[in-house]
Amino acid sequence: MDFETVEVTTDLLIVGGGMTAAGAAVESAYWAKKNGLKVVLVDKAAFDRSGAVAMGLSAINQYVNYGKGVNTIEDYVHYVRQDLMGICREDLVYNIARHVDSTVHLFEKWGLPIWTDEEGNYVNEGRWQIMINGESYKVIVAEAAKNAMAEAGGEIYERVFIAHPLMSADGSRIAGAVGFSTRENKFYIFKAKAVICAMGGAVHVFKPRSTGEGLGRSWYAPFNSGSSTYFTVQAGAEMTCQEVRFIPIRFKDAYGPVGAWFLLFKSKAISAGGGDYMVNRRDDLADWEPYASTKPLPANLRNHAGLLDVNDGLGPLYMETHEAIANLAEEYKDDKKAFKKKMKELDSEAWEDFLDMTISQAILWAAQNISPDVEHSEIMACEPYFIGSHSGASGAWVSGPPDLKGKGEIPDEWFWEDVGNMTTVTGLFAAGDASGASSHKFSSGSNSEGRYAGKQAVKWIMANNSLPEVNQADVDAATEKVLKPLKVFEEHCGLTTDPDINPNYIKPQQFMFRLQKIMDEYAGGVSSAFKTSKDLLERGLELMVFLHEDSKKLGANSLYELERCWENMHRMWQAEAHLRTLLFREETRWPGYYFRTDMPKMDQENWLAFANCVYDPKNDSWEMKKVPVKQLID
Ligand code: SFD
Numbered sequence: 001m002d003f004e005t006v007e008v009t010t011d012l013l014i015v016g017g018g019m020t021a022a023g024a025a026v027e028s029a030y031w032a033k034k035n036g037l038k039v040v041l042v043d044k045a046a047f048d049r050s051g052a053v054a055m056g057l058s059a060i061n062q063y064v065n066y067g068k069g070v071n072t073i074e075d076y077v078h079y080v081r082q083d084l085m086g087i088c089r090e091d092l093v094y095n096i097a098r099h100v101d102s103t104v105h106l107f108e109k110w111g112l113p114i115w116t117d118e119e120g121n122y123v124n125e126g127r128w129q130i131m132i133n134g135e136s137y138k139v140i141v142a143e144a145a146k147n148a149m150a151e152a153g154g155e156i157y158e159r160v161f162i163a164h165p166l167m168s169a170d171g172s173r174i175a176g177a178v179g180f181s182t183r184e185n186k187f188y189i190f191k192a193k194a195v196i197c198a199m200g201g202a203v204h205v206f207k208p209r210s211t212g213e214g215l216g217r218s219w220y221a222p223f224n225s226g227s228s229t230y231f232t233v234q235a236g237a238e239m240t241c242q243e244v245r246f247i248p249i250r251f252k253d254a255y256g257p258v259g260a261w262f263l264l265f266k267s268k269a270i271s272a273g274g275g276d277y278m279v280n281r282r283d284d285l286a287d288w289e290p291y292a293s294t295k296p297l298p299a300n301l302r303n304h305a306g307l308l309d310v311n312d313g314l315g316p317l318y319m320e321t322h323e324a325i326a327n328l329a330e331e332y333k334d335d336k337k338a339f340k341k342k343m344k345e346l347d348s349e350a351w352e353d354f355l356d357m358t359i360s361q362a363i364l365w366a367a368q369n370i371s372p373d374v375e376h377s378e379i380m381a382c383e384p385y386f387i388g389s390h391s392g393a394s395g396a397w398v399s400g401p402p403d404l405k406g407k408g409e410i411p412d413e414w415f416w417e418d419v420g421n422m423t424t425v426t427g428l429f430a431a432g433d434a435s436g437a438s439s440h441k442f443s444s445g446s447n448s449e450g451r452y453a454g455k456q457a458v459k460w461i462m463a464n465n466s467l468p469e470v471n472q473a474d475v476d477a478a479t480e481k482v483l484k485p486l487k488v489f490e491e492h493c494g495l496t497t498d499p500d501i502n503p504n505y506i507k508p509q510q511f512m513f514r515l516q517k518i519m520d521e522y523a524g525g526v527s528s529a530f531k532t533s534k535d536l537l538e539r540g541l542e543l544m545v546f547l548h549e550d551s552k553k554l555g556a557n558s559l560y561e562l563e564r565c566w567e568n569m570h571r572m573w574q575a576e577a578h579l580r581t582l583l584f585r586e587e588t589r590w591p592g593y594y595f596r597t598d599m600p601k602m603d604q605e606n607w608l609a610f611a612n613c614v615y616d617p618k619n620d621s622w623e624m625k626k627v628p629v630k631q632l633i634d
């Protein structure tokens with residue numbers, strides 16, 4: 001295939017077009033316009049409906065509400081610290097929490113319908129979560145970003161897949177990115193002074209529960225394929241919490257979220273044979289004190305309690321929806337009309353929760369004749385995902401906000417270049433799912449962190465206003481590497497009658513299955529009941545060597561398959577970072593996310609620490625680092 005080369009030069013490049021990138025665009029466009037700078041945003045999909053919020057959401061999960069004195073920023077830091085079993089960058093969490101409410105107010109101003117009560121206050125789902133009519137959430141947030149970019153003369157490229165970072169000639173800083181159009185034969189070379197990486201997390205690294213007829217169905221957006229991790233790892237950035245995957249408990253098979261049921265409807269979850277597992281399994285959580293005594297119980301411990309029952313053959317697990325609805329309607333019981341009205345209201349809220357963000361769950365309920373007010377529904381732990389913005393924590397290690405330097409125990413070396421959210425690679429920023437150890441930012445916190453990174457990147461460019469030199473040889477090498485699967489296929493496809501089966505290449509879907517099998521069986525996926533060990537991980541890493549070898553023989557018959565090839569290449573590197581970090585951390589800190597059978601307990605003395613890793617692309621080697629946790633507040 002012949003490709004047209006398109007070269008785009010800009011001051012700031014934002015890669016990704018999700019909640020984080022939208023925030024980065026709004027803020028950086030504003031500051032760029034003031035300073036005469038150019039901003040370019042590149043999304044592999046259509047900005048309006050890309051990323052995890054494509055289908056919409058029914059709640060905003062981070063709203064601190066400190067303006068009215070309801071909660072403090074410190075309360076939020078405490079919450080995240082406990083939920084992540086003690087491991088979080090408190091400076092980053094604090095920074096997001098102090099900005100998030102203003103972001104939510106902007107969402108409302110831009111037209112997002114947020115539920116309010118009779119007094120005009122937001123309706124809380126839980127302490128930190130507020131309810132929205134969020135089917136068009138992403139469209140609204142993207143529209144604001146598009147307007148801001150248009151106002152500042154910025155450019156937005158949609159359906160351009162970012163495959164690889166571009167480094168400066170001397171390798172000392174980021175210089176841009178390369179990618180290709182998913183619709184036309186165009187190869188893009190983006191050159192920039194600074195880059196914000198915001199390409200979400202990763203799904204389908206592990207074998208999903210849904211195979212065969214349900215293949216591809218997952219809780220997490222299938223568009224998110226580990227590009228943030230690949231981009232930052234290949235640029236040489238230090239990564240953190242690569243072991244802290246997220247396993248959500250979800251309504252079984254269609255993956256409907258449970259937050260509204262637990263928090264808004266105050267529903268109970270049970271196992272068929274064991275009852276209320278979060279209460280009955282309390283004693284089994286003793287090894288994870290002090291976190292097991294906190295309220296709410298950390299997400300992974302909630303999972304662990306349920307999985308203990310499943311492993312004892314006491315399943316299925318159920319969400320007691322009918323009981324929750326009956327409890328909420330109880331006080332209206334004596335007034336027939338009011339009771340009927342309340343039941344109707346609860347019924348529509350229950351359905352809307354799914355229709356706003358996981359439509360397939362509503363379809364599955366309909367298909368299985370489930371009325372949530374009549375009977376309970378099955379729930380189950382999903383396959384593992386990488387999502388640093390939710391209740392996992394994987395991402396790049398970034399600089400702390402400069403004004404927090406010297407505060408609490410936070411060491412000075414966590415701050416560099418006088419800007420926040422810069423990775424250890426000069427000029428490369430990361431936010432949202434792309435930045436690690438700062439979980440529980442969700443959609444609103446990701447957008448806030450994106451806004452912050454956007455402002456910081458412009459500030460940094462103003463202090464370092466030069467376009468890095470790039471070697472043409474590096475650009476040519478990257479172009480050849482990225483387009484290689486098309487060439488491999490073209491050269492060999494005539495050899496067999498079925499182009500999917502060929503000794504000279506592997507198609508991306510087969511490649512993905514092989515990756516998923518390794519991760520499932522050796523890194524504690526669904527079929528291994530989330531259990532792994534040193535021996536299993538070491539064997540998994542041996543098998544990854546072969547997968548890396550075969551990745552050089554990926555074959556693509558079209559642009560569409562070229563995208564699939566690169567998505568799986570990105571997944572493979574996310575997997576590699578995960579395996580290595582699982583092996584490095586010698587304890588079990590997050591049972592319910594994964595369990596090291598050879599080291600089944602938590603080791604506070606030695607492992608109240610971040611497990612970081614750095615890949616050196618020049619020597620093709622990894623370095624593992626233990627970084628002690630430091631607190632910002634008591
Ligand atoms: O039900 C490339 N999240 C929830 N947050 C909430 O606030 N409330 C909820 O209700 C939430 N719930 C929820 C959530 C996520 C999911 C998947 C479900 C339900 C089903 C979390 C948020 O969605 C999440 O925190 C943010 O979206 C994170 O933002 P960001 O920007 O870091 O990731 P993104 O939005 O997924 O965007 C990624 C972008 O990158 C693009 N991209 N572009 C170019 N080249 C490549 N190679 C690329 N690879 C990816 C994508 O197209 C996208 O634009 S609930 O759990 O509670």
Ligand code: AMP
Binds near residue numbers: 262
């Ligand atoms: P989910 O739908 O599971 O993604 O949850 C949405 C929000 O509610 C997140 O902030 C979760 O951490 C929180 N959450 C979910 N279930 C519970 C629970 N049982 N107790 C406390 N918080 C929860």
